[in-house]
Amino acid sequence: MRLGIIGLPQSGKTTLFNAVSGLEETVGDYSQAVHRAVIKVPDERLDNLAGLFEPEKVTHAEIEFLDAAAFTGKGKRAGEEPDIMHDLRTMDAVVIVIDDFSVNAKPEHDLRNLIDEMILADLVLVESNLTKLERSIKLTGKKERAGELEVLKKCHEALNNERSLSVLDLTEDEKREIRGYSFLTLKPQLIVFNVAEDKLPQRDGIYESYKKYCIEGFRDISVICGKIEMELAALEEDERGEFLRELNIDRLAVDKFIQKSYGLLGLISFFTVLGPECRAWTIKEGTTAHKAAGVVHTDFERGFIKAEVAAYDDYMEHKTVPALKAAARLHVEGKGYVVRDGDVILFRFNV
Numbered sequence: 001m002r003l004g005i006i007g008l009p010q011s012g013k014t015t016l017f018n019a020v021s022g023l024e025e026t027v028g029d030y031s032q033a034v035h036r037a038v039i040k041v042p043d044e045r046l047d048n049l050a051g052l053f054e055p056e057k058v059t060h061a062e063i064e065f066l067d068a069a070a071f072t073g074k075g076k077r078a079g080e081e082p083d084i085m086h087d088l089r090t091m092d093a094v095v096i097v098i099d100d101f102s103v104n105a106k107p108e109h110d111l112r113n114l115i116d117e118m119i120l121a122d123l124v125l126v127e128s129n130l131t132k133l134e135r136s137i138k139l140t141g142k143k144e145r146a147g148e149l150e151v152l153k154k155c156h157e158a159l160n161n162e163r164s165l166s167v168l169d170l171t172e173d174e175k176r177e178i179r180g181y182s183f184l185t186l187k188p189q190l191i192v193f194n195v196a197e198d199k200l201p202q203r204d205g206i207y208e209s210y211k212k213y214c215i216e217g218f219r220d221i222s223v224i225c226g227k228i229e230m231e232l233a234a235l236e237e238d239e240r241g242e243f244l245r246e247l248n249i250d251r252l253a254v255d256k257f258i259q260k261s262y263g264l265l266g267l268i269s270f271f272t273v274l275g276p277e278c279r280a281w282t283i284k285e286g287t288t289a290h291k292a293a294g295v296v297h298t299d300f301e302r303g304f305i306k307a308e309v310a311a312y313d314d315y316m317e318h319k320t321v322p323a324l325k326a327a328a329r330l331h332v333e334g335k336g337y338v339v340r341d342g343d344v345i346l347f348r349f350n351v
């Protein structure tokens with residue numbers, strides 16, 4: 001999974017990037033430097049399973065973060081897409097960081113501006129392709145791309161009316177027609193309202209006031225104080241625990257925020273615990289045991305016999321395979337079983 005962090009200059013993008021990555025890139029220097037990092041997805045369940053098995057190795061799922069250059073409303077040249085847009089188009093989702101901490105913060109205004117910029121970038125892309133495509137269909141008489149043209153026209157109308165493509169409710173077929181364009185306003189969005197330290201006690205109320213921006217299945221919001229999270233991320237684990245208690249927070253806000261991105265992208269985790277490694281794997285919701293086996297190893301998919309599955313909670317309660325069996329909590333499933341979030345799976349295969 002790849003997430004692109006975007007925002008206006010000095011909104012706290014690098015601060016948030018440091019908070020999720022534990023890195024210590026310079027903040028506040030107006031450099032608009034671009035950073036990348038692959039981070040381990042925090043997952044208490046994997047840690048607890050590892051506590052049970054004491055494996056040699058614990059492997060978390062991974063997410064790549066891009067700390068992109070700021071949106072400034074200026075392309076390199078008129079009609080030319082800034083590099084940042086190319087980068088962003090390869091991302092699975094965008095994280096929009098909004099300055100809600102500075103004295104003159106205008107969070108809602110800034111959010112509108114950023115969304116408008118993404119709409120504009122998509123509009124430019126549609127316009128430059130619409131005429132080309134029309135001409136090509138006319139010249140060659142080939143009708144294969146007529147479907148694509150229809151969807152592009154629909155997109156053009158929405159974008160021209162300053163609406164994101166996500167509101168179009170495109171069908172899966174329509175989305176397939178335009179997949180190659182990687183439109184920004186079709187990517188799921190996570191909005192981070194970056195609030196000041198002294199606002200943290202009010203964060204639930206602040207969250208409520210921004211909840212109107214949530215769009216089921218497309219956009220979610222988080223209220224985070226990036227600066228504190230960054231400082232906490234730089235601490236050793238036991239020290240961090242102390243501070244969390246002092247600040248009266250149960251978990252890092254960025255951990256919750258990463259979990260949200262999973263939900264938004266329709267992703268779930270399952271675990272394998274056999275042998276020297278406990279490991280978390282990421283799959284799309286609705287994936288079958290057969291396909292999930294292939295994520296672990298192609299041989300598992302090719303030679304799939306069965307999957308022995310127990311839910312995470314049952315594992316934590318019964319702790320061993322014999323105990324799970326005795327309690328009838330270990331299920332033997334076939335290829336068609338739809339994997340659930342938190343399943344602990346042992347694949348039986350034969351190649």
Ligand SMILES: Nc1nc2c(ncn2[C@@H]2O[C@H](COP(=O)(O)OP(=O)(O)OP(=O)(O)O)[C@@H](O)[C@H]2O)c(=O)[nH]1
Pocket residue numbers: 007008009010011012013014015016026027028029030031032033069070101194195196197224225226227228
């Ligand atoms: N008080 C407060 N200041 C913050 C917070 N987050 C960021 N800042 C400050 O805002 C300034 C900009 O932060 P950066 O993380 O560098 O912002 P940026 O969006 O990466 O900036 P550019 O890359 O230059 O566009 C720094 O001085 C940060 O210390 C926050 O939660 N609270």
Ligand SMILES: [Mg+2]
Pocket residue numbers: 013014015031032033067
């Ligand atoms: Mg920065």
